[in-house]
Amino acid sequence: MGHIQDVSEFAVSLPNSPIGPHRTDLAPEVLGEIDFLTLHSYQDNNARKTINQDLTVPICNQNTENTLDYKSSDKVFRVHVEDENHISLLHELASTRQMDFWKPDSVTQIKPHSTVDFRVKAEDTVSVEDFLGQNGLRYEVLISNLRSMLEAQFDSRVRTTGHSYEKYNNWETIEAWTEQVATENPDLISRSAIGTTFLGNTIYLLKVGKPGSNKPAIFMDCGFHAREWISPAFCQWFVREAVRTYGREIHMTEFLDKLDFYVLPVVNIDGYIYTWTTNRMWRKTRSTNAGTTCTGTDLNRNFDAGWCSIGASNSPCAETYCGSAAESEKETKAVANFIRNHLSSIKAYLTIHSYSQMMLYPYSYAYKLPKNNVELNTLAKGAVKELATLHGTAYTYGPGASTIYPAAGGSDDWAYDQGIKYSFTFELRDKGRYGFVLPESQIQPTCEETMLAIKYVTSYVLEHLY
Numbered sequence: 001m002g003h004i005q006d007v008s009e010f011a012v013s014l015p016n017s018p019i020g021p022h023r024t025d026l027a028p029e030v031l032g033e034i035d036f037l038t039l040h041s042y043q044d045n046n047a048r049k050t051i052n053q054d055l056t057v058p059i060c061n062q063n064t065e066n067t068l069d070y071k072s073s074d075k076v077f078r079v080h081v082e083d084e085n086h087i088s089l090l091h092e093l094a095s096t097r098q099m100d101f102w103k104p105d106s107v108t109q110i111k112p113h114s115t116v117d118f119r120v121k122a123e124d125t126v127s128v129e130d131f132l133g134q135n136g137l138r139y140e141v142l143i144s145n146l147r148s149m150l151e152a153q154f155d156s157r158v159r160t161t162g163h164s165y166e167k168y169n170n171w172e173t174i175e176a177w178t179e180q181v182a183t184e185n186p187d188l189i190s191r192s193a194i195g196t197t198f199l200g201n202t203i204y205l206l207k208v209g210k211p212g213s214n215k216p217a218i219f220m221d222c223g224f225h226a227r228e229w230i231s232p233a234f235c236q237w238f239v240r241e242a243v244r245t246y247g248r249e250i251h252m253t254e255f256l257d258k259l260d261f262y263v264l265p266v267v268n269i270d271g272y273i274y275t276w277t278t279n280r281m282w283r284k285t286r287s288t289n290a291g292t293t294c295t296g297t298d299l300n301r302n303f304d305a306g307w308c309s310i311g312a313s314n315s316p317c318a319e320t321y322c323g324s325a326a327e328s329e330k331e332t333k334a335v336a337n338f339i340r341n342h343l344s345s346i347k348a349y350l351t352i353h354s355y356s357q358m359m360l361y362p363y364s365y366a367y368k369l370p371k372n373n374v375e376l377n378t379l380a381k382g383a384v385k386e387l388a389t390l391h392g393t394a395y396t397y398g399p400g401a402s403t404i405y406p407a408a409g410g411s412d413d414w415a416y417d418q419g420i421k422y423s424f425t426f427e428l429r430d431k432g433r434y435g436f437v438l439p440e441s442q443i444q445p446t447c448e449e450t451m452l453a454i455k456y457v458t459s460y461v462l463e464h465l466y
């Protein structure tokens with residue numbers, strides 16, 4: 001192979017290397033021949049400089065289905081949909097080329113008078129623009145060069161190569177953090193394992209609160225959808241804030257004295273790892289499906305709540321695949337079993353996603369309204385108002401089906417139907433400027449404002465125990 005002086009000439013995946021995931025162009029015929037590559041210099045994405053130092057890195061096989069090895073640039077479009085005719089045009093477009101839907105999650109969920117965000121491969125962008133133009137569909141290009149946007153997401157000024165609350169951490173780093181934060185705060189945090197993923201990763205849960213008997217609890221999870229990186233970042237931030245402000249800030253002190261938070265930092269660990277090593281835009285789990293090479297199930301379509309009846313797909317190749325049965329995924333089972341076993345204490349269920357700046361409550365699997373609809377509406381209204389006080393970030397709120405789109409098999413609906421009266425899905429920043437590629441510099445403001453909403457809900461729950 002000889003000496004490689006510039007990693008930018010080659011495609012190497014560095015899943016657990018000190019420089020984080022990194023992939024550039026390398027001829028496929030070379031990739032198959034070597035397992036390791038010694039770099040004499042490499043680009044440090046975070047420090048944005050070339051480091052002259054020997055580094056031996058594993059070469060991963062490239063999977064042609066995947067998309068981190070952009071030869072040129074993918075684009076993300078936003079199309080303004082007015083009527084049914086526009087919807088059929090988008091169906092036509094989607095039937096002839098690969099489209100990665102960012103919002104809504106699939107072509108079947110497009111509604112009149114809405115906007116649709118989707119990514120298309122670089123080689124398709126011209127024909128897509130032609131199609132949209134010829135058919136009079138109003139559109140804008142949200143991201144004209146996804147590749148440079150992906151590089152720009154690592155813009156945190158924090159220099160550490162280890163864990164940082166202001167950076168996106170890979171799973172290895174988050175896993176080590178769960179152990180460390182529990183060890184360092186034994187009076188506030190305990191860590192347990194609630195199951196394993198399809199690929200055998202341990203699903204950790206942090207119980208955050210002062211020890212006590214018969215305490216009520218709030219369950220919060222992050223990282224259902226692999227590419228929504230701001231979500232796990234928030235769960236980590238929340239735990240840090242709990243530890244940092246307990247005993248100093250009256251509200252957090254009261255919360256942790258009176259109740260426990262169960263925080264699940266990453267549900268879809270396999271998918272999350274995959275977004276770091278192979279395909280940044282991956283959404284589903286990494287479980288195999290019988291009779292097809294298509295991989296993964298959408299965990300937020302896999303719960304036993306109107307399962308696969310609407311806004312979900314029976315096709316394992318779809319991004320919204322509901323799985324072979326409700327709770328077919330080990331990750332779903334782990335969450336559902338834990339909640340079922342702790343139903344008497346869990347008073348609220350919070351699940352953190354991105355993007356679109358919304359606070360949603362049941363139902364999503366049907367247009368029916370929950371019994372305490374008025375209460376949930378008032379609570380959501382208050383929470384998003386509180387959130388906006390910090391940076392003016394505007395959230396919309398309401399029942400899932402009518403506010404975003406119908407989608408069956410979601411965890412919030414399931415938790416609600418288990419009897420958890422306060423059940424919310426948060427869709428964090430932004431509204432599409434960066435979408436899933438939210439820069440690290442937005443982690444702090446996003447998490448700080450979200451904390452306000454979570455604390456608002458927590459106060460309310462404490463005052464309305466049942």
Ligand SMILES: [Zn+2]
Pocket residue numbers: 224225228300353354
């Ligand atoms: Zn999501």
